[in-house]
Structure formats: structure tokens, C-alpha cells
Amino acid sequence: MINKRLNVLFVPILGAGHVNGCIGVAERMIESGHRAVFMVDTVWSGKLTAYGIEEALMTPEGTVPPISAVEKARYMMAVGVIGGASAHQKARLRATVADWWTKHAQYMDGELRRLLPVIRxxxxxxxxxxxxxxxxLSGVPCVWCWSSVPLVIIDDERAPPVQSGLSASGDQRLWHEFRxxxxxxxxxxxxxFNEWAVGRGCEPLPEYCFHSPTRYLNIYGYPLELDYQDIRPLGRNYVRFDALKRTERHLPFAVPPELATKPGALVYFSMGTISSVDVQNMRRLVAILAKSPHRFIISMGPLHKEYTLADNMWGQESVPQIRVLPLVDLVITHSGVNTVTETMFFGKPMIAMPVFGEQYDNAQRLHDKGFGLRLDAYKCSEEELLAAIETLLNDKALAERLAEVSRRIQTDNSLAKVSQLIEDFVQNPRKYIE
Incomplete structure (x- = not known):
């Protein structure tokens, strides 16, 4: 056990999924007596203090000024990342996405250089x-926290390519074509990008890779039952946790009385902060769910005022997901990694309707492993979605399997060990990295 209070600087992508994953780790560090500081922009100002986290604000100057989730989502819709195209069709947009990540990296890099001597x-x-x-280049031990599907960590020919949504048991010729x-x-x-990184003093990056995970301790949250280590083992500098789940202790929740008194199973529906900005599709899905005999708690997203819910529904712009999940019987999700891992933690079946990025991989993995069903968020019919709800709610064998998975995850309580892992890494980096 380390004998000093660590200053832990978190540098997340400033989207809800990435920040939330880092919060889960930060809470454990704080519980162990350490200081957690998040490098954030003004969009996140004041939102982390309830967790005991300090905020180091970035300056708005630079090539990437702070933008809201709505602005990000509208940009992604404009270029086609959000929409009804397939994962294969969206792969053709990677050059545009790479441009954005380069600008993002240059801005974040400049801000990190400025804040490092302040935070130390x-x-x-x-x-x-x-x-x-x-x-x-800082000389400070670095941990790479992956709040994403494990396929993104390293591109291994033994596993499907990231963001493809292709099955691990499928046609490997399709893997090759996608890559x-x-x-x-x-x-x-x-x-x-490689020339820029080398110009900054870094060693050359692996070919076609925008990061070099071999130089870091890598941690990620993904349940053992879904992981790919059976077909693609990882080295000693990769450590898996079942979920990077935050506690949300300060956000109480109870099923609203107007919903609690109605008949039917209770279903949680969330397309995430970004995907829910496609209001036209949210209206379409809500209209289908209105025909179900069941009840729905809905995380409506930042444009919640632009559509209305039916009588069998209750929702808000956002709901405390960690508090909601134990109360429901089924989850309908965009299959972001936090929602998938948190739902597995509580042992609930899922209808996975991916929209972009690694959501396709999470959805396919759930489907392949038999913990839910994958549907097309834009093309699923009324009959398909309503039938999927009934199928999963009436699958007793699946309910028993998920209950066993939930018991294992909660008993193992793997994330409780993250603080000790990081302490050990700070004291002895060579134990994990050659």
C-alpha cells in the first residue's frame, strides 16, 4: 500500500460516456484517500463536485472551443455518423472523423501542457x-482508461475490427474487407497525425494506429462473459474490470407514482446523450413503445422538449441510470459500453439498437452471447420491436443466466481493486510495462 496521497489527474474525452467511466475510477481513488482532478471544459464546470472530484478548467481558446452535447450530435448527424447508414457505410467517414480527432488532440495536448505544472x-x-x-513526454506514470469496447484497445487479426459490428464467430473475410x-x-x-506526434517528441506510432497502448497501464470495463480474451489474449499491462460503474449516491430515484400504479413490466429506454438528439427517430421509437402493454422510464436526452411521451411512459432529460437499472425488468439501449456493463451488473436483458461507433460491437456481442437481441435503431419495425420486448421478458432461462452473472459481478466487486492497482503501478511501473 502506498504511503502518500496521490494527485490523480484524469483527462477524459468530454462526452458523458467517457467522463462517467472516469468518475467510477475516481470515486475509488477518493475512497482510498487520494485526490482526483478532472481536466474539463466549461460545459462540465460544476458537474463533478458532488462526487468529491476537483475540476481543472481548460481555456476556451484554441482550435476546439467547448461545445455542448447537442452541438456535437448535430455535427455527427450532418456528416452522417448518426443516422440509418450501416457500420460499413459509416466506415467511409473515418477520414472526416480522424480530422476531428487530430484537432481534438492538439487542443487537449496544449491544455495538458499548461496544466501539468499547476496540478503536478x-x-x-x-x-x-x-x-x-x-x-x-511528461515522465509521469500514465494509465489509459478505456470506457469503450475492448476491440478498440488493440487491433488484433484474431478478433473482429472495431466499430464493424461483425460477429466474432462470423466470416473473417468480412473482417479483412472492413479493416x-x-x-x-x-x-x-x-x-x-503520426508526423505531428513525432514532431512533438514521441516515438512513431504503430501503423494505422493513433495511439500506442504498450507504453501505458491499460484498464477497461467489460464483463468476463462478453470479453474477447478467449480469442485474443492481452498482455500484463491490460487489466479488466467488469464495469467502471459510478455510484450516483447523491441521486435518489423512485418510480413515479403515475407509472408505479400502472400494469405491465417496467422497461428502461435510453439512446444516450448523443444518439437521442436525433429527435425524428426518438419520436418513431416512442410511438412504437406507446403500443406496448408495458411501462417505460425514458432518458429523453437534451432535446426532451421537442417530443412528448405516451401515457405508459415517464421521462426526463436524463435519469440517474445506476438508480433506475435495479428497478426495471428490461433495458432498451443504444448499447454504449457504460449502459451495457451497468445493465449486466444488475442482470437485466437488453434490446441493443446501436447508432454509431463501438455501439455496433457491443450490440453484436450481446446478441452472440445470448444476453439480448440486436435490432436496427432506424429500420426495426413495430412488430420486431414489440415482439423482442415480449421475447426477452418471457425468457425465464435468460433471466436465470443473467441473475447468475449479476451475482458473480457483484461478488467479485472487481473495481474495488482499481485503487490498489494504480498505487502499485505508480510505485513500480516496470512490473506492468517493459
């Missing part, structure tokens, strides 16, 4: 998709 961290916890040279497509459309962007 003992360890840096990054939740990013691309390398930040300021962290790599080649992504490499073709991102080759020039990767070369430019």
Missing part, C-alpha cells in the same frame, strides 16, 4: 482514442 500529478489517467504527447476499407480511408490522416 503523480499519475495521469487518460480516457482518449488518440495519443496526447504531453502525457507521454482494409478503414486503412484506405484513414492512411493519409494517420500519416499526418
Amino acid at each position: 500529478p503523480d499519475v495521469i489517467v487518460l480516457d482518449q482514442f488518440v495519443t496526447l504527447p504531453a502525457a507521454e 482494409e476499407l478503414v486503412r484506405d480511408v484513414t492512411r493519409e490522416k494517420w500519416q499526418a
Whole structure:
């Protein structure tokens, strides 16, 4: 056990999924007596103090000024990342996405360089998709926290390519085609990013990779029952936890009386902060769910005022998901990694309706492993969605399997060990990294 209070600097991507994953780790560090500081923009100002987290605000100057979740989502809709196209079709947009990540990295890198001498961290916890040279060159031990599907950590030919939504037991020729497509459309962007990182003093990045995970302790949250280590083992500098789940102790929740008195099973429906901005599709899905005999708690998203709910529903802009999940019988989700891992924690079946990115992989993995059903968020029919709800609610064998998974996850309580792991890494980095 370390004999000093660590200054832990968290540098997450400033989206709800990434920040929430880091909160789960930060809470455990704080419980162990350490200081947790998050590098955030003004959009997040004041939102983390309830967890005991300090905020180090970035300056608004730079190539990427702070933007809200709505603005991010509208941009993603405009370029086609959010919408009804397939994962394969969206792979052709990777060059545009790579441009955005380059600008993001340059801005975050500059802010990190400015804040490092102010905070003087003992360890840096990054939740990013691309390398930040300021962290790599700082001499401070770095932990890469992946609040994403494990496929994103390292591209291994033995597993499906990330963001493809292809099955681990499927046609590997499709894996190869998808990989080649992504490499073709991102080759020039990767070369430019690599030149920038090398120009900042970093070693060259692995080919077609915007980060180098071998230089960090890597931690990620994914249940054992869904992970890919059976087909693609990872090295000693990769440590799995079942979930990077925050507690939300300060956010009490009870089923509203107007919903509690109605008949039917209780279902939680959330498309996440970003995907829910597609109001047209939210209206379509809500209209289908209105025909169900069951009750729905709905996380409506930031544009919640632009559509209305039916009588069998209750919702708000956002709900305390950790408090809601134990109360429901079924979850309908965009299959973001936090929702998937948290729902597995509580042992609930899922209808997974991915919209973009690693959501496709999570949805397919759930489907393949028999813990839920994958549907198309934009093309599923009324009959398909309503039938899927009834199928999962009436699957007693699945309920028993999920209850056993939940018992294992809660008994193992793996995230409780994250503080000791990071302390050990700070004291002896070579134990984990050559």
C-alpha cells in the first residue's frame, strides 16, 4: 500500500460516456484517500463536485472551443455518423472523423501542457482514442482508461475490427474487407497525425494506429462473459474490470407514482446523450413503445422538449441510470459500453439498437452471447420491436443466466481493486510495462 496521497489527474474525452467511466475510477481513488482532478471544459464546470472530484478548467481558446452535447450530435448527424447508414457505410467517414480527432488532440495536448505544472500529478489517467504527447513526454506514470469496447484497445487479426459490428464467430473475410476499407480511408490522416506526434517528441506510432497502448497501464470495463480474451489474449499491462460503474449516491430515484400504479413490466429506454438528439427517430421509437402493454422510464436526452411521451411512459432529460437499472425488468439501449456493463451488473436483458461507433460491437456481442437481441435503431419495425420486448421478458432461462452473472459481478466487486492497482503501478511501473 502506498504511503502518500496521490494527485490523480484524469483527462477524459468530454462526452458523458467517457467522463462517467472516469468518475467510477475516481470515486475509488477518493475512497482510498487520494485526490482526483478532472481536466474539463466549461460545459462540465460544476458537474463533478458532488462526487468529491476537483475540476481543472481548460481555456476556451484554441482550435476546439467547448461545445455542448447537442452541438456535437448535430455535427455527427450532418456528416452522417448518426443516422440509418450501416457500420460499413459509416466506415467511409473515418477520414472526416480522424480530422476531428487530430484537432481534438492538439487542443487537449496544449491544455495538458499548461496544466501539468499547476496540478503536478503523480499519475495521469487518460480516457482518449488518440495519443496526447504531453502525457507521454511528461515522465509521469500514465494509465489509459478505456470506457469503450475492448476491440478498440488493440487491433488484433484474431478478433473482429472495431466499430464493424461483425460477429466474432462470423466470416473473417468480412473482417479483412472492413479493416482494409478503414486503412484506405484513414492512411493519409494517420500519416499526418503520426508526423505531428513525432514532431512533438514521441516515438512513431504503430501503423494505422493513433495511439500506442504498450507504453501505458491499460484498464477497461467489460464483463468476463462478453470479453474477447478467449480469442485474443492481452498482455500484463491490460487489466479488466467488469464495469467502471459510478455510484450516483447523491441521486435518489423512485418510480413515479403515475407509472408505479400502472400494469405491465417496467422497461428502461435510453439512446444516450448523443444518439437521442436525433429527435425524428426518438419520436418513431416512442410511438412504437406507446403500443406496448408495458411501462417505460425514458432518458429523453437534451432535446426532451421537442417530443412528448405516451401515457405508459415517464421521462426526463436524463435519469440517474445506476438508480433506475435495479428497478426495471428490461433495458432498451443504444448499447454504449457504460449502459451495457451497468445493465449486466444488475442482470437485466437488453434490446441493443446501436447508432454509431463501438455501439455496433457491443450490440453484436450481446446478441452472440445470448444476453439480448440486436435490432436496427432506424429500420426495426413495430412488430420486431414489440415482439423482442415480449421475447426477452418471457425468457425465464435468460433471466436465470443473467441473475447468475449479476451475482458473480457483484461478488467479485472487481473495481474495488482499481485503487490498489494504480498505487502499485505508480510505485513500480516496470512490473506492468517493459
